[in-house]
Amino acid sequence: MPAMNAFYAQSGGVTAVINATACGVIETARKHQNKIARVYAGRNGIIGALTEDMIDTDRESAAAIKALMHTPGGAFGSARYKLKGLEENRAEYERLIEVFKAHNIGYFFYNGGNDSMDTAHKVSQISKKMGFPVTCLGVPKTVDNDLPVTDNCPGFGSVAKYVAVSTQEAALDVASMATTSTKVFILEVMGRHAGWIAAAGGLAGKKEGDAPHIILFPEVPFKKRDFLKRVRQCVRDYGFCVVVVSEGARYANGKFLADQGTRDAFGHAQLGGVASVVATMVRDNLGLKYHYAIADYLQRSARHIASATDVKQAYAVGQAAVKFALAGKSAVMPVIKRTSDKPYRWKIESAPLGRIANKEKMLPARYITKDGFGITAAARRYLEPLIRGEDYPPYVNGLPKVAKLRNVAVKPKLKTRFVV
């Protein structure tokens, strides 16, 4: 078979290490140019394919591609864009295949979360039906750590490390201020549906009384009275209280804590992270001085404190995706299989996209302590290896050096335009 080109796209919220996966894909493909001629990257993800706006990664130097290893964000642009079902929007799938055909693209690497795995799966099916079979590989990426089958998801380990380190550091701060000032510190972290990131905050504490004293998971219905009681206890017993709250924390009826229905002076719904909601409760009911932080994008772009394990795995799934494709596998995703906890050992296997697409893996009940406010030993065993090791970027004049890509466009070949 003559060499064909590959298409690589980043999808959904980016991570500190998604570019390490891109590096794994591109470097591995470059070693097999007899089969994969060039890797084209979608500018702004799948939209780049639909609009025939692709980047020729062959125009980048080996050094620039290597620098992706330590560059956060999505180097080619990502997209929050979910292809609809086949019946609803067949035109999009047909356009995709049309572009692939025009550019001799025989390999599709889709780097994303649940939705993206579904898209990769569908593209694989429709390309066959349309007589232009494309080898479709899902490549896992999500800070939410909620993909099934794989033991963990690239991107999560680094957020987990950021949250654990930040919790430990802020706890030392508030501990030293508590006698005369702040007594309650609240850190809001990501995870709208699953509490994996919030759970990682728990790694900062090793023994009874260590911060964080309270974790609020989306998986545990929030009970205001129990929460406030526990805050009061912590302040009494330890002098202060550190709370890690997931943005997805909710009441038993499913309503998010962040959804307060409050209005500003103009009658507009008041914005507000869950951290400020929890802080208000502490102030109004306990009268305690608080501070809160909202990590937001800082947590998922914090390449400066990335987990070495995570960086390695992010590269490995990119590398494996190309190898699987070259071995003739399609409609699969590389998954991380943990073979041992102590010492931590893992390997890459492949799993069919059909088993992964559109499924979410929640924090299991056995990872949450009985009172609902902490993590168990089993959770620590699972989480701890994922944050291990530091993988520092190079610095110039005090700031991390990042990849400078040329991002040269592939010349369009189609006469038709496609509007997304």
Next chain:
Amino acid sequence: MPAMNAFYAQSGGVTAVINATACGVIETARKHQNKIARVYAGRNGIIGALTEDMIDTDRESAAAIKALMHTPGGAFGSARYKLKGLEENRAEYERLIEVFKAHNIGYFFYNGGNDSMDTAHKVSQISKKMGFPVTCLGVPKTVDNDLPVTDNCPGFGSVAKYVAVSTQEAALDVASMATTSTKVFILEVMGRHAGWIAAAGGLAGKKEGDAPHIILFPEVPFKKRDFLKRVRQCVRDYGFCVVVVSEGARYANGKFLADQGTRDAFGHAQLGGVASVVATMVRDNLGLKYHYAIADYLQRSARHIASATDVKQAYAVGQAAVKFALAGKSAVMPVIKRTSDKPYRWKIESAPLGRIANKEKMLPARYITKDGFGITAAARRYLEPLIRGEDYPPYVNGLPKVAKLRNVAVKPKLKTRFVV
């Protein structure tokens, strides 16, 4: 003169490197035990002296003291506690001298900001009047960088580095999301009165169009229309807009942006960082999707990304304070004097507390661009050396190792109790 003991206390908001200063004080004192017998640290700062609750640092191993170099927070506890004027509360000063006398304390090292320099100054004066002259040294510490005379303040360089690095990282994130998702990212940073920390965010951008596109300083009266116009321009020209906003950003009439006077469903004043206020403006007026982060304590405790320059200077001021004291200087503070920008060179000198106490150094107008939204080349020249170099803490199992102090109490000698 027979050896006397020293009293060291941490004051006000802690920093990522205040313990490096403690290390400088203690290690230097230990080299001169013929003059300084023991260093006692105030538990929770000056309150520890008033309540005769002091920690005998002599009970700590050399390794534990050395580990203070990479431990954020205040290892002995800090206090937000300002001694009143002499006329208003002479009893407090007298109590302090009484405790110093009972414990043979001839040296007072007060590690803090403006208020603390005032206290150290007053203690120096009253101790003489009371016939028990104490050698009083102010030791600079403040993330706000607002002490006069000194070129910069220990603690600031590390916050500056954290803010610059975080801004750069988050900007890469939002840049890759902007086409289909978030277009405006807002980072709220500390600095209620002076815009030094916000200015540091400006280091993330080197040229026109680089993020951050807008910095909101306390020194520049906020004009909503100009701000929104600039946001719109940035999104049009660059596809996205990154804003760094100081918590002290305010209107021309002096009112803080954060002070919105909004009420929740129960009529309580709505909490809200300035970030959410700015975000609401962007949403209501421009209809753009935004995200915001509030760094809060994370920024000032982020020892994991401390500036090597800052760590060195934090140690140096502690060391110099002891040396000055041993040389018979009193009522002075070690100041950092910059002798060259390129290469960056500095040395430590001493300055009288009277010149420093109760004065704030604002961001000079020449550091702010004409439009009020950015930093000038002069600001870069000043700021850039302060964030240079990485000084990583050691890690165990993915988390920074911190000093474990025994914090053994000095046996009280006084019969009287003092309630603060």
